Amino acid sequence: MAEWDLRKLRILRTLRERGTVTATAEALHMTPSAVSQQLTNLAAQLGVPLLEAQGRRVRLTGAARLVLAHTEAVFEQLERADAALAAYAHGEAGEVRVGAFPTAVPALVVPAVRALRASHPQVTVRVREAEAGEAYELLAAGEVDLALSLAAEAPSAADPRFTHVPLLADPLDVALPPDHPLARAARLTLTDLAAEPWIFGGSGPWSDITRRACESAGFSPHQGHSASGWTAILAMVEAGMGVALVPRTAAARREGVVMRELGADRPVRHVVAAVRKGAEAGAAAGRVLEALRDVAGPAAGAARA
Known part of the structure; x- marks a missing residue:
């Protein structure tokens, strides 16, 4: 059986999303040479070529794409395992990092945080303001746990990395x-x-x-x-x-x-929340999503008025 190294697989996955070794290194806080070395090692462990030259850049081989197609389910299950452990260890306590576009912060995030302080004081929300498209980059990089963005800026609903939750028109x-x-x-x-x-x-x-x-x-x-x-x-x-x-x-x-x-x-502009696939099972993230939906409900009613 091939030797599967999750850390190296995450590097390969990031290369697929970022497109270049340099961008992958920046996203993962590594050097380009370290990225290349890790992927060379992964190819040797799996026994298949993962990269091929394309001019001055590299691209994923068919084997690399096959590997990633199968490991997406592994990453999703690991997210679920992390969420389950957090729920087991902390109940409804925990920290949720939220990335949100500027107008969503006062309109949706702040009222949701106020409501959570009253109903679930052990759930802590850390807010990071970001442009709509950037929120998904932060989510994919693991720098936030929940992204609040615009549907027009969202990746395809078929993107295996995210679960989308419509909030507001x-x-x-x-x-x-x-x-x-x-x-x-x-x-x-x-x-x-x-x-x-x-x-x-x-x-x-x-x-x-x-x-x-x-x-x-x-x-x-x-x-x-x-x-x-x-x-x-x-x-x-x-x-x-x-x-x-x-x-x-x-x-x-x-x-x-x-x-x-x-x-x-x-x-209208459509506002959506997103989490990494599988992470919605986490108690704390679920509480934040619930609070955002509660805030968005009256806002949606006012919008229809």
Whole structure:
């Protein structure tokens, strides 16, 4: 029987996800030479070639992909074993590291932490703010236990590493200066604002969300100004420099800015939580997920109102 070394298999798995030896070394806090040496040793232990040259880079062989296809179930079972041991040893106590995108922290994570302090004071939550896509990288690297992100930034539901939990369909409202001709209109659609200068980031998920929402309404938004922080965006809206889409759950609100709901076809962003496959069985992680769902329930109701 071949000798299976979990540490080396994790290195191979990370190489598949990161693409290069250098990126793998950075993710695992190793040197590139150490990564290469460990994978050479693993290939010798298994008796099959795992890497092949592709120009100046390497790629996984068919044998390497076959190995990983079988070991995914092992990694999942080990996550379940870790979760079961934690539940056995600590009951409902434990620490859960949560990575969350900026607007989710005040809207969902903080209320969930407050509720847990009252209901399960032995469950400790450590929060790490991260951009939506980065949250999954942190989860895959084992640096957080639960990622709160946007469905648009999530890996495929078929990704064997994660279990996804839908939380909230968050409507997008439009921010207008108070003297805008449409600020008091009886009904407002995105199409009514097709000729306006729009304010959103030059790249990233919010840029993509704004562009997709406007394109779904039949026009390509003219980016009058680029900003990623809500304080800057709403200050420019208040000054009459343009209009912007703002998620309903965003903590940022500003006097001097009129927030208008859009019609029945209003755009939404979908908020999801994710854990590594198998880790949802952990008592502490399950409590945090339960608290997030409880917070998201009323938020979803307010969004539908």
